[in-house]
Amino acid sequence: xxxxxxxxxxxxxxxxxxxxxxxxxxxxxxxxxxxxxxxxxxxxxxxxxxxxxxxxxxxxxxxxxxxxxxxxxxxxxxxxxxxxxxxxxxxxxxxxxxxxxxxxxxxxxxxxxxxxxxxxxxxxxxxxxxxxxxxxxxxxxxxxxxxxxxxxxxxxxxxxxxxxxxxxxxxxxxxxxxxxxx
Amino acid sequence: xxxxxxxxxxxxxxxxxxxxxxxxxxxxxxxxxxxxxxxxxxxxxxxxxxxxxxxxxxxxxxxxxxxxxxxxxxxxxxxxxxxxxxxxxxxxxxxxxxxxxxxxxxxxxxxxxxxxxxxxxxxxxxxxxxxxxxxxxxxxxxxxxxxxxxxxxxxxxxxxxxxxxxxxxxxxxxxxxxxxxxxxxxxxxxxxxxxxxxxxxxxxxxxxxxxxxxxxxxxxxxxxxxxxxxxxxxxxxxxxxxxxxxxxxxxxxxxxxxxxxxxxxxxxxxxxxxxxxxxxxxxxxxxxxxxxxxxxxxxxxxxxxxxxxxxxxxxxxxxxxxxxxxxxxxxxxxxxxxxxxxxxxxxxxxxxxxxxxxxxxxxxxxxxxxxxxxxxxxxxxxxxxxxxxxxxxxxxxxxxxxxxxxxxxxxxxxxx
Numbered sequence: 195x196x197x198x199x200x201x202x203x204x205x206x207x208x209x210x211x212x213x214x215x216x217x218x219x220x221x222x223x224x225x226x227x228x229x230x231x232x233x234x235x236x237x238x239x240x241x242x243x244x245x246x247x248x249x250x251x252x253x254x255x256x257x258x259x260x261x262x263x264x265x266x267x268x269x270x271x272x273x274x275x276x277x278x279x280x281x282x283x284x285x286x287x288x289x290x291x292x293x294x295x296x297x298x299x300x301x302x303x304x305x306x307x308x309x310x311x312x313x314x315x316x317x318x319x320x321x322x323x324x325x326x327x328x329x330x331x332x333x334x335x336x337x338x339x340x341x342x343x344x345x346x347x348x349x350x351x352x353x354x355x356x357x358x359x360x361x362x363x364x365x366x367x368x369x370x371x372x373x374x375x376x
Numbered sequence: 377x378x379x380x381x382x383x384x385x386x387x388x389x390x391x392x393x394x395x396x397x398x399x400x401x402x403x404x405x406x407x408x409x410x411x412x413x414x415x416x417x418x419x420x421x422x423x424x425x426x427x428x429x430x431x432x433x434x435x436x437x438x439x440x441x442x443x444x445x446x447x448x449x450x451x452x453x454x455x456x457x458x459x460x461x462x463x464x465x466x467x468x469x470x471x472x473x474x475x476x477x478x479x480x481x482x483x484x485x486x487x488x489x490x491x492x493x494x495x496x497x498x499x500x501x502x503x504x505x506x507x508x509x510x511x512x513x514x515x516x517x518x519x520x521x522x523x524x525x526x527x528x529x530x531x532x533x534x535x536x537x538x539x540x541x542x543x544x545x546x547x548x549x550x551x552x553x554x555x556x557x558x559x560x561x562x563x564x565x566x567x568x569x570x571x572x573x574x575x576x577x578x579x580x581x582x583x584x585x586x587x588x589x590x591x592x593x594x595x596x597x598x599x600x601x602x603x604x605x606x607x608x609x610x611x612x613x614x615x616x617x618x619x620x621x622x623x624x625x626x627x628x629x630x631x632x633x634x635x636x637x638x639x640x641x642x643x644x645x646x647x648x649x650x651x652x653x654x655x656x657x658x659x660x661x662x663x664x665x666x667x668x669x670x671x672x673x674x675x676x677x678x679x680x681x682x683x684x685x686x687x688x689x690x691x692x693x694x695x696x697x698x699x700x701x702x703x704x705x706x707x708x709x710x711x712x713x714x715x716x717x718x719x720x721x722x723x724x725x726x727x728x729x730x731x732x733x734x735x736x737x738x739x740x741x742x743x744x745x746x747x748x749x750x751x752x753x754x755x756x757x758x759x760x761x762x763x764x765x766x767x768x769x770x771x772x773x774x775x776x777x778x779x780x781x782x783x784x785x786x787x788x789x790x791x792x
Contacts, residue, residue, distance in 0.1 A: 202411060203407055211393050224392050236413045297384075300387075316385065356379060
């Protein structure tokens with residue numbers, strides 16, 4: 195058995211659930227999230243994985259989930275045309291039942307965000323990353339991350355009400371000059 | 377009242393992940409399928425890597441032996457590192473290890489060593505570095521091995537060198553070469569660093585070809601800093617099995633497209649298909665100068681997305697006014713990169729050296745070689761396709777054969 199196989203097995207067993215949850219926040223669909231995680235695992239383990247610990251491997255896979263998610267949307271140039279579709283959950287009885295009121299609102303609000311906005315919001319508020327870490331993660335400038343976070347949070351607040359920020363939280367709240375706000 | 381977004385996202389993530397409570401093991405059930413895909417991709421990747429590298433090695437075979445910086449020569453002694461105080465490491469003499477059993481080398485402590493030269497303020501973690509042979513193959517164009525050194529945690533190597541040992545079925549060293557210690561190129565945060573180099577295919581005496589079932593062992597030697605403390609490590613890979621010999625035909629290099637003193641292509645439209653890959657090259661507008669950087673942009677035709685191992689530098693064939701191949705601009709790297717060409721084209725970039733064809737059809741390269749005049753320059757890269765996803769979303773695995781991806785020719789001036 196190759197060196198990476200026990201690690202793959204352990205990672206899926208111990209962290210698969212959390213990885214699917216993370217992917218779900220990005221793409222908004224459980225089946226797609228599982229596919230996203232599967233593709234990210236294959237991508238990660240097909241390369242030169244220089245780690246032997248589950249925690250370290252998980253961070254590689256999360257990065258691959260993010261890039262796979264963003265790449266997927268980058269390839270779909272008709273994003274603008276389908277944007278309204280992603281704001282609406284599919285007509286799945288089980289989900290409708292599971293995602294009760296607040297969750298449904300959050301789910302819908304997240305779905306209204308553009309992919310990079312959504313990624314920045316998930317990394318900031320779910321992964322608890324700083325603006326600098328998000329910038330490194332997405333290969334963006336810190337200014338761009340602040341813009342995405344600002345626009346993303348503004349959109350969420352439009353649907354959910356004021357978003358609670360931690361004391362000292364650094365998020366650009368002033369719209370960038372010349373940029374249209376929602 | 378404000379909304380706690382972090383808590384809401386945690387809740388939503390849990391809900392999304394738990395939605396399939398009846399088949400909660402969905403992802404777990406796919407591990408076997410994933411492992412198969414990973415094995416296939418790893419095998420293809422490494423086979424392709426050495427195949428592309430072997431094409432570059434072919435450049436040596438046709439006579440570019442003197443080009444500075446093209447390949448580690450594999451014959452010279454290792455450059456002496458600046459040893460940190462208190463650290464010594466016996467060299468591996470590639471002549472003296474021949475005929476010795478691998479187990480004897482291990483017993484002598486020649487294959488594993490770790491030292492630090494100062495007291496550290498942070499505890500050493502248990503994860504030492506390790507070496508791995510990622511792939512090795514022999515083709516008509518030569519033989520190559522891909523090596524990877526996985527760094528100990530917190531390590532930033534400054535120098536890295538490899539000794540490649542070929543071991544027979546009895547575990548005895550029958551061939552060896554060393555690359556020499558050179559600067560280690562590892563971007564911040566990298567967990568490993570790799571290289572592809574030539575594989576010895578002749579016996580230690582150098583007069584007989586190695587044949588049959590052998591194993592390849594890569595021995596990495598790294599010098600650098602770990603958590604602020606100078607460190608030195610030597611570590612050997614597990615043996616990598618390989619069948620040598622049996623390659624008889626020697627096809628023309630560069631797929632026969634560009635052969636010294638032979639006619640160059642008549643038109644870009646008569647070239648063989650490159651599996652959907654396209655190339656655009658940025659050649660210097662002014663007369664070419666030694667070392668000039670050449671940037672190639674690799675794309676995919678018809679809206680496809682293509683994953684491929686691509687030579688990391690652009691080669692340029694030079695066709696004289698009589699229509700004959702007169703020489704090449706050879707990239708100063710034989711590395712291979714795994715690229716994804718699609719909506720966003722991928723780039724390769726390397727410096728270039730001039731090699732010209734002598735009357736016997738051999739390439740001659742050195743700092744002194746010059747040519748004059750204007751030539752038709754045909755930039756190209758070598759690639760092995762791994763995966764193709766068509767514009768319609770259909771994915772397939774193409775044949776694992778090297779293809780030559782040629783850019784539109786341009787006129788290039790030389791001033792000798």
